[in-house]
Amino acid sequence: MKDYLKIKDIDNVIVAIRELKAGSLVEQTELIEDIRPGHKLASRDIKMGDDIIKYGFPIGHATEDIKKGSWVHTHNVKTNLSANLDYTYEPKLNEIKKRSGPKTFMGYRRKNGEVGVRNELWVIPTVGCINNIGEAIVKRFIALYKPEGIDNIEAYKHKYGCSQLGDDHLDTRTVLVDMVKHPNAGGVLVLGLGCENNIVSEFKEAVGDYDPSRIKFIVGQEIDNEIEAGVQALKEIYDEMKNDQREEIDISELKVGLKCGGSDGFSGITANPLLGEFSDFLVGSGGTTILTEVPEMFGAEVPLMERAENKLVFEDIVKMINWFKDYYRFHNQPIYENPSPGNKEGGITTLEEKSLGTTQKSGFSKISHVLSYGERLSVKGLNLLYSPGNDLVSSTAMGASGCHMVLFTTGRGTPYGTFIPTIKVATNNDLFRRKPHWMDFNAGALTSDKSMDELADEFIEFVVEVASGKATNNELNGYREIAIFKTGVTL
Numbered sequence: 443m444k445d446y447l448k449i450k451d452i453d454n455v456i457v458a459i460r461e462l463k464a465g466s467l468v469e470q471t472e473l474i475e476d477i478r479p480g481h482k483l484a485s486r487d488i489k490m491g492d493d494i495i496k497y498g499f500p501i502g503h504a505t506e507d508i509k510k511g512s513w514v515h516t517h518n519v520k521t522n523l524s525a526n527l528d529y530t531y532e533p534k535l536n537e538i539k540k541r542s543g544p545k546t547f548m549g550y551r552r553k554n555g556e557v558g559v560r561n562e563l564w565v566i567p568t569v570g571c572i573n574n575i576g577e578a579i580v581k582r583f584i585a586l587y588k589p590e591g592i593d594n595i596e597a598y599k600h601k602y603g604c605s606q607l608g609d610d611h612l613d614t615r616t617v618l619v620d621m622v623k624h625p626n627a628g629g630v631l632v633l634g635l636g637c638e639n640n641i642v643s644e645f646k647e648a649v650g651d652y653d654p655s656r657i658k659f660i661v662g663q664e665i666d667n668e669i670e671a672g673v674q675a676l677k678e679i680y681d682e683m684k685n686d687q688r689e690e691i692d693i694s695e696l697k698v699g700l701k702c703g704g705s706d707g708f709s710g711i712t713a714n715p716l717l718g719e720f721s722d723f724l725v726g727s728g729g730t731t732i733l734t735e736v737p738e739m740f741g742a743e744v745p746l747m748e749r750a751e752n753k754l755v756f757e758d759i760v761k762m763i764n765w766f767k768d769y770y771r772f773h774n775q776p777i778y779e780n781p782s783p784g785n786k787e788g789g790i791t792t793l794e795e796k797s798l799g800t801t802q803k804s805g806f807s808k809i810s811h812v813l814s815y816g817e818r819l820s821v822k823g824l825n826l827l828y829s830p831g832n833d834l835v836s837s838t839a840m841g842a843s844g845c846h847m848v849l850f851t852t853g854r855g856t857p858y859g860t861f862i863p864t865i866k867v868a869t870n871n872d873l874f875r876r877k878p879h880w881m882d883f884n885a886g887a888l889t890s891d892k893s894m895d896e897l898a899d900e901f902i903e904f905v906v907e908v909a910s911g912k913a914t915n916n917e918l919n920g921y922r923e924i925a926i927f928k929t930g931v932t933l
Contacts, residue, residue, distance in 0.1 A: 444459065445462060445468075446459055446469075446483075447459055448485065449711070450496075450497060450498035453485070453498065454486055454493075454494065454495045455482040455483065455494060455495065455514050456469065456482065456483050457482055457496075458477040458478060458479050458481055458482075461476065461477070462476065462477040468485075468511075471486075471510055473511045474512045475511075475513050479707070479789075479870070480788050480853070480870070481514075481515060481789040482496065482515065482707070482791070483512065484510050484511065484512050485510065486510050487507070487508070488504045488507070488508040488514075489504065490504050490506050491503055492504050494514060494519050494791075496795060497798045499742075501519075501792050501794040502792040502795070503522055504518060504519060505520050506518050514791070515786075515789070516786055516791050519792060520792070521794060522794065523740060523794060529747055529756075531750065531753050531756040533748060533749075533756075535749060535751075535808050536806040536808075538722050538726055538805070538806055541719070541722070541898070541902075543693075543723055543899070543902045543906075544902065545692065545693055546690045546692055547690075547909040547910045548689065548691065549688060549691040549909065550625065551691065557625055557691050557846075558624070558627070558628070558846065559696075559846040559847060559908070560593045560594065560626040560863065561592050561593050562596065563596075563629050563631075563676065563683065564598060564629075564861075565597040565630075565631045565676070566597075566598055566618055566621055566622060566630055566632050567597070567599070567603070567634075568603050568634040569603030569635050569639075570600055570603055571603075571604065571635050571638065572634070572662055573597070573599040575633065575668055575672070576597035576672075577597045579631070579668075579673055582672075586673065587680070591685070592680070592683060592686075593911075594917070595676075598922070598924050600926060602926055602928070603615075603638050603640035604638040604639045604640065605639065605933040606930070607930055609930055610928050610929060611639055611640070613815060613816055613927055613929075614640060615640050615645060616648070617839070617842045617926050618645070619648045619649055620818060620842035620844075622652075622657060623652075623818075624842075624844070624861075625846075626846060626861075626862055629657065630658075631657075631660065631676055631679065632645065632658070632659045633662070633668075634661045634662065635663060636661045636663030637663065642659055642661050645659075646659060655682045656679060657679075688910070693728070693906070694729050694822070696729045696730070696846060696909055697732075697819055697845045698720075698730070698731050698845055698849060698905070699734070699837065699841070699847070699848040700731055700733050700803040701734070701735070701848050701850045702735070702738075702800055702851040703831075703833040703851075703856055703858070704782075704784050704785075704788075704855060704856050705785050705790055705796060705799065705852070705854070705869075706784075706785070706787075706789055706790065706853025706869055706870065707853070708788075708869035709799045709800070709851055709853050709869045710802055711869075712869045712886055713851035713867045713868065713869040713885035714802040715802045715894065716898060717803040717805075718802050718805035719805065719898035719901070720805075720849065720901055721804055721807065723898070723902055725807040725822075730819055731824050732825045732843060733803060733804040733824065733826055733827070734828070734839060734840060735800060735829065735831040736763065736826075736831075737766055737830060738793070738797050738801075739797055739801060740778060741793050741794030741798065742798045742800070743759070743763050746759060746801060746804070746826070749806070750808070750809050751823075755811065758811075758812035758826075759809065759812055761812075762828055766828075778792075778793045803849075803851065804824055805824075808823070808824065809823075809824050810823030810824055811825045812825070813825050813828065813843055814828050816839075816843075818842075818843055818844050819843050827839060827840065830927065833850075833856065833858055834860070834923060834924070834925035835925045837850070837858070838860050838861065838923075838925050840862075841860050841861050841924075847862050847863040847864070847905075847908060847909065848860060848863070848864045848865070849865050849867060849905070850864050850865060850867065851868075851869060851885070852866060852881075853868070853870055855868070855873050855877045855880055856880065857880045857915075857919060857921050859915075859916020859917065860923060860924060863913075865904075866914070866915060867881070867882065867883045867885050868881040869885055870886040871886035871887070871889065873886070881915065882904075882908075882915050885897065885901075
């Protein structure tokens with residue numbers, strides 16, 4: 443790849459792939475100033491008020507005259523976005539070229555027919571007051587029994603489960619119930635306190651039918667020694683699950699979340715399109731992917747709406763987009779001030795630019811369904827999911843929906859992982875070189891010696907290896923966290 447890239451012929455900006463120095467020539471344009479990797483330069487004179495075009499779409503407008511060869515960024519560009527819009531269903535469904543690739547992976551077939559890619563033992567507190575008790579039970583169990591033959595044992599801490607009202611209370615219970623039922627868990631101990639809003643008796647009803655040899659409940663206030671009781675419960679669950687074996691599973695049963703965080707100017711050029719290639723492959727193979735981070739669809743929602751399978755799905759996308767805009771306004775917050783300082787440092791100027799890069803993770807497949815927050819997957823294909831862009835909240839939401847893993851692109855780098863395997867994909871070579879203990883795969887190779895087809899084949903194979911048991915860096919490091927979306931009042 444060259445030292446720079448013009449993504450679409452109609453674009454009036456060029457992206458620097460490597461640092462470009464003032465005075466150098468880029469497509470017969472002499473640079474007026476240095477341009478950092480991932481940042482943009484004007485490929486022609488742009489008048490104040492004119493649109494800045496990248497990816498073939500406006501990403502904002504010039505707030506002053508911009509000379510050819512100048513740096514184009516937050517100092518001279520402003521978003522075009524404003525309030526809720528009226529949308530019309532004008533479908534543009536794409537013919538997706540079938541890509542050859544793995545037909546199966548090695549997973550765990552559960553008694554209820556669902557499939558997991560891990561065989562883990564989890565402790566799930568119903569309320570934050572007993573987080574440390576859950577952790578103490580796990581430590582004591584490991585010290586006493588030194589368990590082998592399973593993938594991990596984890597107590598998942600969170601801050602909620604009490605003093606919550608309305609949707610917040612229901613969302614906390616729903617997400618934790620989703621985790622209890624997740625097929626990556628071979629067994630779960632649900633640990634309650636006894637006086638919380640998220641009371642165990644109601645929680646158990648929400649779980650519904652369950653295997654009592656694999657899912658057990660303890661209420662701390664109802665027993666003398668909750669640590670001893672918890673360790674005994676884990677031992678009983680462990681004895682049931684420790685002999686579970688992987689078996690060959692058709693690739694169509696794989697469910698994968700698509701995520702980005704700490705984006706940079708390369709995100710929409712390398713890693714996000716790479717995830718799009720994977721998503722189209724998996725959907726074309728009968729599998730399932732999820733795109734979320736709804737506020738990071740603002741400015742790119744129309745191309746998504748054009749891919750709605752039918753008018754009902756289109757209307758659900760419109761409701762989802764406008765719900766999040768109304769949510770911002772309800773809290774008296776600006777809708778379009780999304781790019782973080784790290785995003786801007788990496789070359790992203792406006793929310794439109796971020797969104798047009800972000801949504802490339804979904805490839806070109808039609809959108810089959812829109813999931814509510816906490817709703818479990820029921821429709822195969824590409825799904826959209828109600829969730830904000832926050833890394834912890836959106837990754838947890840995709841896991842709660844039933845995704846087996848998350849593919850997480852980043853240009854700035856993050857060690858984060860949620861309760862399902864979290865594959866970190868670097869957008870640039872420098873990040874992958876500096877943080878090999880965080881990053882799992884390098885999409886920056888697209889800026890040097892790899893074609894998209896070649897790298898996509900490698901990436902698909904890598905994801906299948908992870909589904910079949912290969913540990914991600916977040917798993918090796920023990921970085922596993924959950925976060926639950928909160929929209930209301932805490933008492």
